[in-house]
Amino acid sequence: MIKVRNSEEKILTLPSFLWLLVLFLLPTLLVVYISFCPADTYGNIQKGFTFAAYSEIINTSFPGILARTLKLSLYTTAICLALGIPVAYEIAKMEKKWQQNMMILIIIPFWTNFLIRIYAWKIILHPEGFLKQFLTSISLIPESASLLYNEGAVLLVLVYTYLPFAILPLYSAAEKFDFHLLEAARDVGSSPMRAFFRVFIPGISQGIISAVMVVFIPALGSYVIPDMVGGPHSEMLGNKIAQRVFIDRNLPRGSALSTLLILAFIIPPIVQIIIRKTRKSFRFPLPGVFHK
Amino acid sequence: MKRSRFPLYLTVAVLLFFWIPIAVLIINSFNASRFGSVWGGFSLKWYVKLFEDRNVWRSLENTAIVAAVSTSVSLVIGSLAGFTLYRYKSGLQKIHMGMVTLPLVIPDILMGMSLLLFFISFNIKLSLFTVILGHITFCISYVAVTILARLQDFDYHIVEAARDLGARGWTLFRRIYIPLLFPGLIAGAMLSLTLSLDDFIITFFTAGPGSSTLPLQIYSMIKFGSPPMINALSTLFFMITFLIAFAYQRFTRRNT
Numbered sequence: 266m267i268k269v270r271n272s273e274e275k276i277l278t279l280p281s282f283l284w285l286l287v288l289f290l291l292p293t294l295l296v297v298y299i300s301f302c303p304a305d306t307y308g309n310i311q312k313g314f315t316f317a318a319y320s321e322i323i324n325t326s327f328p329g330i331l332a333r334t335l336k337l338s339l340y341t342t343a344i345c346l347a348l349g350i351p352v353a354y355e356i357a358k359m360e361k362k363w364q365q366n367m368m369i370l371i372i373i374p375f376w377t378n379f380l381i382r383i384y385a386w387k388i389i390l391h392p393e394g395f396l397k398q399f400l401t402s403i404s405l406i407p408e409s410a411s412l413l414y415n416e417g418a419v420l421l422v423l424v425y426t427y428l429p430f431a432i433l434p435l436y437s438a439a440e441k442f443d444f445h446l447l448e449a450a451r452d453v454g455s456s457p458m459r460a461f462f463r464v465f466i467p468g469i470s471q472g473i474i475s476a477v478m479v480v481f482i483p484a485l486g487s488y489v490i491p492d493m494v495g496g497p498h499s500e501m502l503g504n505k506i507a508q509r510v511f512i513d514r515n516l517p518r519g520s521a522l523s524t525l526l527i528l529a530f531i532i533p534p535i536v537q538i539i540i541r542k543t544r545k546s547f548r549f550p551l552p553g554v555f556h557k
Numbered sequence: 558m559k560r561s562r563f564p565l566y567l568t569v570a571v572l573l574f575f576w577i578p579i580a581v582l583i584i585n586s587f588n589a590s591r592f593g594s595v596w597g598g599f600s601l602k603w604y605v606k607l608f609e610d611r612n613v614w615r616s617l618e619n620t621a622i623v624a625a626v627s628t629s630v631s632l633v634i635g636s637l638a639g640f641t642l643y644r645y646k647s648g649l650q651k652i653h654m655g656m657v658t659l660p661l662v663i664p665d666i667l668m669g670m671s672l673l674l675f676f677i678s679f680n681i682k683l684s685l686f687t688v689i690l691g692h693i694t695f696c697i698s699y700v701a702v703t704i705l706a707r708l709q710d711f712d713y714h715i716v717e718a719a720r721d722l723g724a725r726g727w728t729l730f731r732r733i734y735i736p737l738l739f740p741g742l743i744a745g746a747m748l749s750l751t752l753s754l755d756d757f758i759i760t761f762f763t764a765g766p767g768s769s770t771l772p773l774q775i776y777s778m779i780k781f782g783s784p785p786m787i788n789a790l791s792t793l794f795f796m797i798t799f800l801i802a803f804a805y806q807r808f809t810r811r812n813t
Contacts, residue, residue: 274645278653281638281697285656288694292671293663299674310678352571355564367568369806374575376798378755380775381791385578387779388585425574457561478662486664488758493779503666510762516674523670530663 297527300520308515318521327505331525334502337416338484341423345431345480346473348424352432353472354465357439368436375429383493386422387413390494414496422490427483431476438472439465482530502526579795586788603789610786616774619685623760623770624753627692631749634693635700636742640734642701643708660698668695669762676763683765691763692756696749703748707741740808747805751798 300318303311356367374382389396390412400406412418446468450460466473488503495501502522509519586604590597607613638657642650660668672691676683719733735742757772764773771794778787 274641274647274649277637278641278645278649280634281641281701282653282656284634284694284697285660288672288675288690289660289668290656292675293667295674295678296667296671299678348567348571351564352568355568370572371575373799373802374579376751376802377579377791377795378757378772378775378798380757380772380779381582381787381794382578384775384779384787384791385582388581389578425578428571429575482662483664486666488666489776503664506666506670510670510673516677519670520674523667526664526667 293527296520296523299517300524302517302520304515304517308513308518310516318515318517321518322521322525327522330500330502330505333416333499334485334487337420337423337499337501338481338487340420341427341484342477342481344420344424345428346435346476348428349431349435349476350466350469350473353435353439353469354461356436357442358444364440368433371429371432379426380489380493382426383422383490386418386425386494390418390421413494414499416495416499418494419487419491419499419501422494423484423487426490427480430479430483434475434479435469435472438469438475442468485529486526582788582791583795585785586792588785588788591785603785604793607786607789607793612769613771613774613786613790616769616771619688619768620754620771622685623689623692624750626689627696627753628746628749630689631693631696631700632742632746635697635745635749636704636738638697638701639704639708639741639745642705657698657701660695661702665756665758666762669759672759673762683763683768685765685768687763687765688760688768688770691759692749692753695756695759696752699748699752700745703745704738704741707738707744711737743808744805747801747808751801751805754798 299310301314301316303313303315303317305311356364359367388394391397392411392413394412397406397412400412401408401410406412442465446464447460450464451457455463486503487501488507491499491501491504492507495504502525506519506522506526509515509522587599587601588595588597589600589602638653642654642657669691672687672694673683675681676687681687715737716729716733719729724732755772756770757776760770760773761776764770769777775787775790775794778790
């Protein structure tokens with residue numbers, strides 16, 4: 266019986282397992298492999314082993330790009346949390362019927378294609394657009410200032426794109442949060458602010474962790490946003506990857522940049538596992554010590 | 558004690574922030590003037606121009622093919638994956654789970670890049686076919702996770718009861734699993750349909766000449782001119798996704 270079960274399991278698992286093995290895992294490993302291959306003069310992949318792609322990246326403007334990618338992703342995550350947490354708090358405190366309507370209102374704009382949403386910002390921030398005219402007419406910004414093609418524009422559109430993805434997990438955590446705890450904290454003399462930070466924030470920590478995951482990781486891989494509203498001084502890692510592939514066609518270099526991006530999100534979970542493991546191994550001998 | 562009004566004001570501000578760009582697009586799509594900052598009167602000329610554009614029609618056709626094929630294939634493979642992840646608790650399923658969830662967390666650009674290198678390395682010519690392969694790959698994970706969530710909600714005793722009454726194999730599958738999973742299957746199909754319609758980056762990396770989909774068409778229109786037509790296209794696109802999503806909402810709500 267167990268034998269039959271076993272083969273049944275294997276047959277049913279095979280299609281997805283094989284598909285993802287061939288078209289997901291293998292291609293991802295291929296990226297890492299190709300990053301160590303030499304390139305010929307046309308940027309095609311050659312046989313061999315070299316660190317050339319990596320040393321070329323490090324010698325160019327790469328460290329600056331990496332720093333900017335990390336900075337913009339961190340800022341985006343921080344702003345999304347700063348806006349998303351109060352919004353989640355407010356919605357979770359509403360009546361059930363209103364909660365649903367609010368979430369629908371938040372999600373609907375994001376049913377449009379995301380290129381279209383970026384384009385909408387291009388219109389709004391356009392040098393001849395009404396926002397620029399308005400801001401210059403109240404002389405908040407000088408005539409020569411540009412709202413588009415800079416880091417600020419990239420950050421704004423990043424926040425616009427990822428904020429709903431942050432609100433969703435924050436809201437579902439806030440919805441389960443027991444608001445009586447806040448009242449209890451106030452009853453024992455805590456200020457509203459203190460209660461918010463010491464009781465509400467820890468209470469929705471799971472939602473905060475998911476929000477960080479769904480904002481930070483995709484932000485690291487942004488390509489279209491800096492490509493459309495950013496300028497040459499606000500490029501991110503994703504732009505460099507696309508440039509290596511589509512413009513100056515050097516596949517090993519594009520792969521090396523992609524490998525670094527892979528590392529950027531493989532390292533945190535590994536570190537987490539290592540910390541958890543070492544903590545455990547430190548914790549175990551302790552009771553023994555005390556028993557002696 | 559007085560409650561702070563700040564979170565409420567912020568929520569309203571965030572909603573305005575979300576809706577203003579959409580409103581600007583829709584209003585501008587009816588603007589006779591070429592420039593977004595001037596109102597030149599009400600006009601449908603951008604819609605007419607859009608309907609006369611042959612590239613738009615071609616990309617629409619490609620989008621329909623890609624979405625239909627990748628939704629159907631990923632629905633079958635993804636449902637099987639969701640089922641096995643639920644049904645069996647073995648070491649194999651732990652690895653399987655990892656493989657299914659990883660595509661959900663990696664940035665699109667990495668998936669596009671890795672597929673492109675894969676196709677180049679194995680001399681597979683970029684075409685609509687490679688685009689479909691890419692779409693199926695990311696849709697499988699979303700379908701699997703949706704089905705898995707649906708299965709975790711249902712009462713397995715029903716299946717055991719059916720077994721006790723003698724249902725086996727095909728009967729069990731057709732009479733028990735399919736009806737119970739139907740809402741999950743619809744949700745999975747809707748999700749992969751919208752994801753496939755919406756995808757730009759993975760398509761951008763895997764598309765060959767002549768296999769441009771609607772998002773690729775929008776991208777080139779934004780990059781190389783004809784802005785007012787994009788407003789019209791966006792408005793239509795918004796209406797269509799709105800209708801699909803509305804149908805999806807109605808359907809899932811009735812069944813939960």
